[in-house]
Every structure is written in C-alpha cells, then in structure tokens.
Amino acid sequence: xxxxxxxxxxxxxxxxxxxxxxxxxxxxxxxxxxxxxxxxxxxxxxxxxxxxxxxxxxxxxxxxxxxxxxxxxxxxxxxxxxxxxxxxxxxxxxxxxxxxxxxxxxxxxxxxxxxxxxxxxxxxxxxxxxxxx
Numbered sequence: 001x002x003x004x005x006x007x008x009x010x011x012x013x014x015x016x017x018x019x020x021x022x023x024x025x026x027x028x029x030x031x032x033x034x035x036x037x038x039x040x041x042x043x044x045x046x047x048x049x050x051x052x053x054x055x056x057x058x059x060x061x062x063x064x065x066x067x068x069x070x071x072x073x074x075x076x077x078x079x080x081x082x083x084x085x086x087x088x089x090x091x092x093x094x095x096x097x098x099x100x101x102x103x104x105x106x107x108x109x110x111x112x113x114x115x116x117x118x119x120x121x122x123x124x125x126x127x128x129x130x131x132x133x
Contacts, residue, residue, distance in 0.1 A: 017070075017104055017105050017106075017107045017110075018102060018103065018104040018105075019055070019057055019102075019103055020100050020101065020102050020103070021053040021054045021055055021057060021100070021101060021103050022053065022054040022098065022099070022100055022101075023051050023052075023053060023054075023095050023096065023097050023098060023099045023101060024051075024052045024053060024054055024097065025051065025052040025097060026049060026050075026051050026052075026094075026095065026096070026097050027049065027050050027051075028047065028048070028049050028094075029047075029048040029049065029050065033048070034047075034048050037079075037090070041078070041079060043078070045092055046092075047092060047094070048078075048090060048091075048092060049090070049091060049092070049093065049094055049095070050088045050089065050090045051072070051088065051089045051090075051091070051095065052086055052087065052088060052089075053072075053087070053089060053101075053103065056087045057103050057105070058070060058077060058080045058087065058089055058103070058105060059080065059105075059110065059113075060080040060081050060082040060087055061079070061080060061081055062082065065113055066113065067079060067080035067081070068080060068105045068106065068109070068110055069105065069106040069109045069110075070103065070104050070105035070106050071103070071104050072089060072091050072093065072095070072101050072102075072103050073093065073095060073099075073101040073102055073103075074093075074102075075091045075092060075093030076091060076092070077089060077090070077091055077105075078090040078091055078092070
C-alpha cells in the first residue's frame, strides 16, 4: 500500500474532491486486455487506457472495498488498482503523457464507503448483544 497516498490525506468534503494532476505514464490496453477487463467489470469499450498520475489521488480497489468513483478531465473513472506500489487509473479517454488533468472523486460515494464498515460493526454488535444468551 502506498503510505503517503493523497487519498489518505484528503477528506470527504467537496473542496478536497478535486485536484489538477499530471499524467506521468499512459498505456493503451490491447484487445485481449480489454476483453479481460470487460469479463471482470462489465461494460463495452472500443478503447481503454490506464494512467499513472503525479499523485495518488483516487482510492484503489482492495481489501473488499471498491475503488473511488469520479472523473479525469471529465471522463468517467472506470477503475483504480494498485500494481507494484503504483496506482493505475482506467478510463476510455486518451490523454497524452505530461497533460494536466482535473481529477474529481465522488464525495458521497467515498463518504459512504468510509462509513459503511463502522455502520456494519454497530449493527452486528447490536444484534450480538440483543440475541446473546
């Protein structure tokens, strides 16, 4: 896990939900990789790109929790994963390396994801104490 990730430093408020970042690296997925992506995540894509950005802004999938929802320069963020200590963001849009892109995460979705484990714990604790013998 990336220890100094920006997604750990940013909260769930609207003012922290967007930041301009730089595309450091870009890779277009092959047809076979697109087919595998579609099998795993669904959808239909004629082209698909993954990007490494200047900062780790979006929360990746992991530990049973889905990745952030959001956008990169207005294009829908499809998926975020961590590979070898780097975050890769997937979208259909084609941006050149070195481009400045405005990234936004879905504040409500991130808040819901961060609060869901706590709510689940309260629920099960309540059930346990209510029904224990």
